[in-house]
Structures are given as structure tokens and as C-alpha cells.
Amino acid sequence: MKTWRRFFIVSAITASLFVASSHASLFAADIEDLKSKIADRNSAIEALEAEIAGYQADLDKVGKQSKSLQSAITTINLQKKKLETDIKLTENRVEAVNLTIKELSLDISDKSDLISTNIQAMGETVKSLDRMETTSLLVILLKHETLSALWDGIDNLERFEVQVQSELHRVRELKTGLETQKTATEAKQRELTALRSRLSDQKQILTSNKNEQNRLLSATKNKESEYKKVLAQKVALRDSFEREMLEFESQLKFEIDPTRLPSIGKGVLNWPLDKIRLTQEFGDTSFAKSGAYNGKGHNGVDFAASIGTPVRAALSGVIKGTGDTDTVCRGASYGKWIMIEHGNGLSTLYAHLSLIKVTEGQEISTGQIIGYAGNTGYSTGPHLHFTVYATQGVKILDRKSAVCKGTYTMPIADLKAYLDPLEYL
Structure with missing residues (x-):
């Protein structure tokens, strides 16, 4: 008799599982926008890295020249430009990491919502099962207009059980993905802290470079x-x-x-x-x-x-x-x-x-x-x-x-x- 009762809840709870499985990301547009901005930052980073490599090549050339006041001033100026570009590079890396953290945060929120939706749907399923277990066979039979409809419900029961197992598996995967995203966010937070520290250091070094140029010009009277x-x-x-x-x-x-x-x-x-x-x-x-x-x-x-x-x-x-x-x-x-x-x-x-x-x-x-x-x-x-x-x-x-x-x-x-x-x- 339990089997007869179980199939009657298929139509009631399939809808709730359908809602869970068809959950659309609330943040899809925002995530795509962030991905686009991250790509733009990465392009800017590549351009700045190429610019820095150019300054370093120029510094290497000047370094091979005989020592003179002009070569010393040229070197300091190139170092200044390279340091300024280093700062721009770090600023872009900071912003890229910030955007990545925002993307991860939205993805975490999305997964959390989806997990909640799936768990809620399966919770309703369990409640429905409990209610149907207490329903008499006569009531179950009276709820269907024809015997054919009754047999259709039985045929759907096996497919329904497979769907329930699939949803359980999906929830487990979502939870694993959620933990991975949280770990990635923590790593990016550490990277952000290190980049901000480096940015501060680079600004101090740039100031020292400018002071060195002033000291050289003062000592040599140009x-x-x-x-x-x-x-x-x-x-x-x-x-x-x-x-x-x-x-x-x-x-x-x-x-x-x-x-x-x-x-x-x-x-x-x-x-x-x-x-x-x-x-x-x-x-x-x-x-x-x-x-x-x-x-x-x-x-x-x-x-x-x-x-x-x-x-x-x-x-x-x-x-x-x-x-x-x-x-x-x-x-x-x-x-x-x-x-x-x-x-x-x-x-x-x-x-x-x-x-x-x-x-x-x-x-x-x-x-x-x-x-x-x-x-x-x-x-x-x-x-x-x-x-x-x-x-x-x-x-x-x-x-x-x-x-x-x-x-x-x-x-x-x-x-x-x-x-x-x-x-x-």
C-alpha cells in the first residue's frame, strides 16, 4: 500500500524540484560584467609589463656606456619612469584582484541561494511524503478520475526517484564548489594585502629615486x-x-x-x-x-x-x-x-x-x-x-x-x- 501512496506525491513535488533545478543565477549579468572588467585589467597589465620591459632594455643599454653625468641622469630618469610604471602595474593588479574577489563573492552568494532553494524543495518533498503516508488508499483512488491516470503515476515513480537522487548529488556538488570558492576568496584576499603593501613600498622607493636625482644634481652642479x-x-x-x-x-x-x-x-x-x-x-x-x-x-x-x-x-x-x-x-x-x-x-x-x-x-x-x-x-x-x-x-x-x-x-x-x-x- 505504501507504493500506491508514494506515487501520488510525484505531481506535487516534481514541481518544487523543477523550480530548484531550473534556478537561474540572480547575479549572472553582474558576473559577466565583472569578467569583462577583469579581462580589460589583464590587457592593461600586459601592456604595462611590455612598457616596463622596454625601460629595462634601455637601462641595460645605458649601463654599458661609459660613466658620465649624462648617462647617470639618463639612468635615474629611466629608473623613475620604470618605477612609476611599476606603480601603475601594481595598481592595476590590485584592481584586478578586487574585481576577482567581487566575482567570487557573487558566485558564492549564487551557490548559497541555489543550495538553499534545493534544500527547501527537498524539505517540502519529505513533508509531502510524510503526509501521503498517512492518507488512506480509498482517498488516493478517489483523487484520480481514471485507472489509466493511476498507472501513469506509478510509471513516473521510478523516474521521480532518480530525479531526487540527482538533486541530492547536485546539492553535494554545490557545497563542494562553495568551499572551493571560499578558499579561492581567502587566497585572493591575501594576495590583495600583499599587493597593497608592495604598492606602498614602490611609492617609497620612487621618492628615494627622486631624492637621489636631486642629490646628484646638487653635488655635481650639473x-x-x-x-x-x-x-x-x-x-x-x-x-x-x-x-x-x-x-x-x-x-x-x-x-x-x-x-x-x-x-x-x-x-x-x-x-x-x-x-x-x-x-x-x-x-x-x-x-x-x-x-x-x-x-x-x-x-x-x-x-x-x-x-x-x-x-x-x-x-x-x-x-x-x-x-x-x-x-x-x-x-x-x-x-x-x-x-x-x-x-x-x-x-x-x-x-x-x-x-x-x-x-x-x-x-x-x-x-x-x-x-x-x-x-x-x-x-x-x-x-x-x-x-x-x-x-x-x-x-x-x-x-x-x-x-x-x-x-x-x-x-x-x-x-x-x-x-x-x-x-x-
Whole structure:
């Protein structure tokens, strides 16, 4: 008798399931509009990336020219244009992510409404089943005008049950999709936070670039002869400072236990930049042999990096210290620097930065942005200087300098503590 009762509710509840399954997105037009706007932003991003690549190509050409006041001014102007375009690019990325978050939010609302509609429809179905279970067979028979109509209902029962199962499956899929969209939204929110932070950083770097141009014009009085004097003074100061450092570091006798260092091998440290182009290796390079480091060799490696390029931690660790040698001895040493102590017996230094993003004592993760590449300190062009130390052999010291007539803060190491970064990267 239950079978006879069940088929009578088919006509009553099929309608409700039909409403649920034919649910049209309330936000379809809005979502399509957002997709169109996102596509426009992505096109703008591609155009800006091409413009930035053009500025970088021009900077590379100027960098190969002989040093002159005109080339220095041209370089700073190109850097300024590139930084301004970098800012536009980040602004467009921020807006693209904002639009994507809005699209995801509408899609989440749409799925939530559809789930609610389906659940409500199936709820009504269950109620109808309960009501029909209490209806007598005589009443059921009297509700149909002919026996043929009765048999048609029975034939539809199997198809109806399949439809119910289909709707249940659909609800499960919608719930899975909803969770996926929520996860994607959270990821985009994190990306948005990072982009807004980078935008703020880029504006600070642009301000520094403008200040550097003003400083150059003021120091040279816009004359080539004055520029040559400034350049010569900078080289002389660098050489004197390097001699002073070499004399001091040569006297250091820190005890270094090799067994506390990780085994040499690729991947012990991650690359500190997203794109790698090595411009100077470790040790007695041709530039070092020219007398650049007073005979002690290059104490790290150099990577090409335009001003404002994100610099990442090569490994998790603790920020041992940060500083800026230009505050005491402009153009003589590392400029803005960061040192990280890692848990494997190594410490790493990142120098010539345009902006520092971390503070002493801060714990950082592998790949985290800690600063941005620049041209501070003694630098023949924008790049990242990367040094690897045996942690036991390096300390951050405040030291008075006869050359610089002041007290500078920077890492000082036993010469044996300098390790070849390429053996660990």
C-alpha cells in the first residue's frame, strides 16, 4: 500500500524540484560584467609589463656606456619612469584582484541561494511524503478520475526517484564548489594585502629615486667635470674603507667548527630573487683582481636586479640585524643591508637595497619578501649583493671608522667565515 501512496506525491513535488533545478543565477549579468572588467585589467597589465620591459632594455643599454653625468641622469630618469610604471602595474593588479574577489563573492552568494532553494524543495518533498503516508488508499483512488491516470503515476515513480537522487548529488556538488570558492576568496584576499603593501613600498622607493636625482644634481652642479670629481672621490672612499675593513677582519680569530655547517649541495639555500642573472661570482674575480676589494676577493655574489625588485629570504630564520652604511659613509660599502641567521649554521647578507621590510629579531620564512634591490652603498649599478657566512664567524658590530669619521653598524666576519654562495644555492 505504501507504493500506491508514494506515487501520488510525484505531481506535487516534481514541481518544487523543477523550480530548484531550473534556478537561474540572480547575479549572472553582474558576473559577466565583472569578467569583462577583469579581462580589460589583464590587457592593461600586459601592456604595462611590455612598457616596463622596454625601460629595462634601455637601462641595460645605458649601463654599458661609459660613466658620465649624462648617462647617470639618463639612468635615474629611466629608473623613475620604470618605477612609476611599476606603480601603475601594481595598481592595476590590485584592481584586478578586487574585481576577482567581487566575482567570487557573487558566485558564492549564487551557490548559497541555489543550495538553499534545493534544500527547501527537498524539505517540502519529505513533508509531502510524510503526509501521503498517512492518507488512506480509498482517498488516493478517489483523487484520480481514471485507472489509466493511476498507472501513469506509478510509471513516473521510478523516474521521480532518480530525479531526487540527482538533486541530492547536485546539492553535494554545490557545497563542494562553495568551499572551493571560499578558499579561492581567502587566497585572493591575501594576495590583495600583499599587493597593497608592495604598492606602498614602490611609492617609497620612487621618492628615494627622486631624492637621489636631486642629490646628484646638487653635488655635481650639473657639470661633467664635477661629476668626474664626485666619482673619483667615491672610488677613493670605497678603497680606503675596504682597506680599513680588511685590516680589521684579518685580525679576527673566531672559532669556526666545520662540522656545524651543512653539507655543500644545491638547494640548501633558495635563490633570493625570482629571476636570476649572475653578474659577479665569489672570490678572486676579474673585478676583484682589479683591486676593487684590496686583494681579499669578492665576499659574495652579485645578481642583476633593477631598483624595486623584491628580495626574498634564502631560508627561514631570524633577522639578526639591518642597517644603512650610507648614513655614516655614503657610497663606501653595503648601503642598506639585512642579515639573517638560519638554523643550519649559515647566515646570509643582502646588500645595496633600496628598501628594508624587516626588523631585528623578526622571524621570517623561506621566500618571504624582506626588502627590495637597489643601488645604495658602493654600487656601479643596481644589483643585489648576496653573502653567505658561517654563523660562528660573523658578528654585527658598531665600529668607529677613521675613514668615515663616524660609527657604522654592519656585519664583520673572520675571513674564514666567508663561504661561496653558489655551493649552497
